[in-house]
Every structure is written in structure tokens, then in C-alpha cells.
Amino acid sequence: MIVAVLGSLALVPYIVIQLKGLGIIVSEASYGAISPVAASVIGAVVVTTYVMISGIHGSAWTAILKDFMILVVVIFLGIYIPVHYFGGIQPMFETVQAAKPEMLVLADQGLSQSWFMSTVLLNALGFYLLPQTFMVVLSSNGERTLRKNAIALPLYTLLLLFVFFIGFTAIMEIPGLQGADGDLSLLRLAIQTFDPWVIGIIGAAGLLTALVPASVMLMAASVGLTNSFFKVLVPAATETLQLIVSRIIIIGISIIALIVTVTGGEALAILNIMSYSLITQLAPSLFCSLPKNNIINKFGAMAGILAGVLIVLYATIADVKVSTFLPNTPHVINDISTGVIALLINILVTFIVSALTKHISTQHTEMNDLDKIS
Numbered sequence: 001m002i003v004a005v006l007g008s009l010a011l012v013p014y015i016v017i018q019l020k021g022l023g024i025i026v027s028e029a030s031y032g033a034i035s036p037v038a039a040s041v042i043g044a045v046v047v048t049t050y051v052m053i054s055g056i057h058g059s060a061w062t063a064i065l066k067d068f069m070i071l072v073v074v075i076f077l078g079i080y081i082p083v084h085y086f087g088g089i090q091p092m093f094e095t096v097q098a099a100k101p102e103m104l105v106l107a108d109q110g111l112s113q114s115w116f117m118s119t120v121l122l123n124a125l126g127f128y129l130l131p132q133t134f135m136v137v138l139s140s141n142g143e144r145t146l147r148k149n150a151i152a153l154p155l156y157t158l159l160l161l162f163v164f165f166i167g168f169t170a171i172m173e174i175p176g177l178q179g180a181d182g183d184l185s186l187l188r189l190a191i192q193t194f195d196p197w198v199i200g201i202i203g204a205a206g207l208l209t210a211l212v213p214a215s216v217m218l219m220a221a222s223v224g225l226t227n228s229f230f231k232v233l234v235p236a237a238t239e240t241l242q243l244i245v246s247r248i249i250i251i252g253i254s255i256i257a258l259i260v261t262v263t264g265g266e267a268l269a270i271l272n273i274m275s276y277s278l279i280t281q282l283a284p285s286l287f288c289s290l291p292k293n294n295i296i297n298k299f300g301a302m303a304g305i306l307a308g309v310l311i312v313l314y315a316t317i318a319d320v321k322v323s324t325f326l327p328n329t330p331h332v333i334n335d336i337s338t339g340v341i342a343l344l345i346n347i348l349v350t351f352i353v354s355a356l357t358k359h360i361s362t363q364h365t366e367m368n369d370l371d372k373i374s
Helices: 001-028 036-086 089-099 111-131 131-138 141-156 157-174 179-193 196-233 239-263 270-289 298-316 338-356 357-372
Strands: none
Touching: 001 036, 001 131, 001 179, 001 196, 001 239, 001 270, 001 298, 036 089, 036 157, 036 179, 036 196, 036 239, 089 157, 111 131, 111 270, 111 338, 131 196, 157 179, 179 196, 196 239, 270 298, 270 338, 298 338, 338 357
């Protein structure tokens, strides 16, 4: 039950990313005729309706079109825009180096090397823990499909290289995009460069890129909460009732994500990191469950997960760092991702509570063995 709730909680920032993205795309592609808030509301309604009608197969078929469009659009923009404004990729970097050299290196404080390395570690641990990953894996038609996907997925991330080229161009051509406004850079640059019909193609690719992940995440959260939470509370629930509850959950999560989208001002990248910070709190319990003889018990696992999640939520809401409590903390430690610090405390709590409750777990196991014998 705890895993189901945490999985759904971790997906909310990710769904917010998709809704904020939808709002940005529709607002910018309409040249301001539609506000970001109105666009996000429309997007939430569309995504929710789409999930209820299409299911996993609809998302899979839409993903094929989405991947083709995003591949063409991102590679084209990543090559054309630096050539158009600077005459090539090397001149682009030379221009940025001359005007804003700090943009080509990690900061000494804040988003520093320790922040970067800890955030990469966090994402690496959390990538396959997100609920939609299991849903997609279990709906595949065989091992061969999974192998091909595992080979192709790293190649897909190479598209980020072309996105970086667009971002560096935006730094020079559209100054003043600070904080969350940096999310506007691609479309602002495209509008400045291309005719409206090209903006339409770029916007369509972006809309599909938001629609497909959001739909799969909503389904994954709904399935997890219905099977692992609602059915535990109501074991006699019929399939019809479970279907109704799953749809209510979809609508509820969509509303929560929409409220956060409209009221929150975080940049998309920060929301992504928050999602990984939450879901990675499951990592210690998962890895400790792999050996034949588990060195922790369920009491320790639950305590560790709850401790890690509460730290992530508190640090995010209150905007605190290690230096808030220990002012003389070196920057190399203070800049470590909050999710990693929460993970370390999670591990510590997990082992301590497991050790303190070892006798309870042993008694419970013995009672289960006696029940089986009898």
C-alpha cells in the first residue's frame, strides 16, 4: 500500500511537467491568444478523456507517431538553428564562450559538480522504479521486444544533444529567460525563426510528447492505487467497482496535477528531479529484497521509505538545505541533491528499525510456519 501511494505521489510532478508543457506549447503556438492556464486546463481534460477511452494500446500507437515527429523536429531544429544564427555549431559555442563563459561550466555553488553528480545518480537509481515502467514492461509482447527497447532507449537520449544546441542559441538570441521562463526558450526561438505553419508542426510534436507520457502515468497510478490500495481495503470489490474506482482515481490525480500546474512556478527540470527524489526512496527496499536472505524486514522498509519521503517533501516545501541547520557546511556537501540526502537517511533508518524489530519479524515468521503446518 505504501509503495502504491508513493508511486502515485512521485508521478504527480511528472504529470505536472506534461500539463505545464501543454500549456506552454498551446499558449506560445497560438501567439498568446490562449493563456497558459486555459491551455493547461484544456490539456488536463484532453489527457484524462484520452486515458479513459484509449487505454495502453492507444498510448502505444500514438507513441509511434510521437517518436517519429519528435525525432525529425528535434534533429532539424538542433542543426538548423545554430547554423541559421551562428553559421554552425562550433561558432555557436565560440559565441557563448566569448559572451557568457559561465554558461559552459558548472557553477561553484548551487548547481555545482556535487549537485550534478548526485542528481545523475538519483535519476539512474530511480529510472526503472517509476510505476509506468513496470506497466509498459508487463504489457510488452515478449522478451525480444524488451531487449530491442533496452538497446534503442539509450540512443533516444542522444536527442538531448540537439536540445542543448537549441538552448545555447536561445541564451544568446533571447536574453532574459530566467528560472521557469527558460522553459519557453525553444518555442520563443522557433517563433522568431519560422513561419506559423512550421510552428504548428513543432507544436503538434510537442503536444504528442506530453500526451503519451501523461496518459501512461495516469494509467499506472490508477492501476497501482486500485490493485494495491483499494483492493486491500475492499477485497470483495467486483471488477465493475474496481473500474469505477480506477476512473475516479484518474480524474482525481488529473485535478491535483492541474492545481499544482496552475499554482506552481517551478521549472520543468526541477519538477523532474522532485519526482525522481520521491520514487528513489524505494531503492533500498528493492535492492535489499534481491538476495535470498533479506537483511531488512518490512518494518524497517516502511520506516525508511516514510522517512525519505517526508524529508523530500519538507525540503521542497520549506526550501531548506543542509546549511539551514548546519550553517558552516561546505558547499560540496550542501549542494548534494536533497533526494540523495533523503536516500542516505532512508538507508540508515531502514537498517536501524530492522535491527530493533528483528524479534517481531522472527516471531511473525514462526507463527506463519506453524499456520502452514497446521
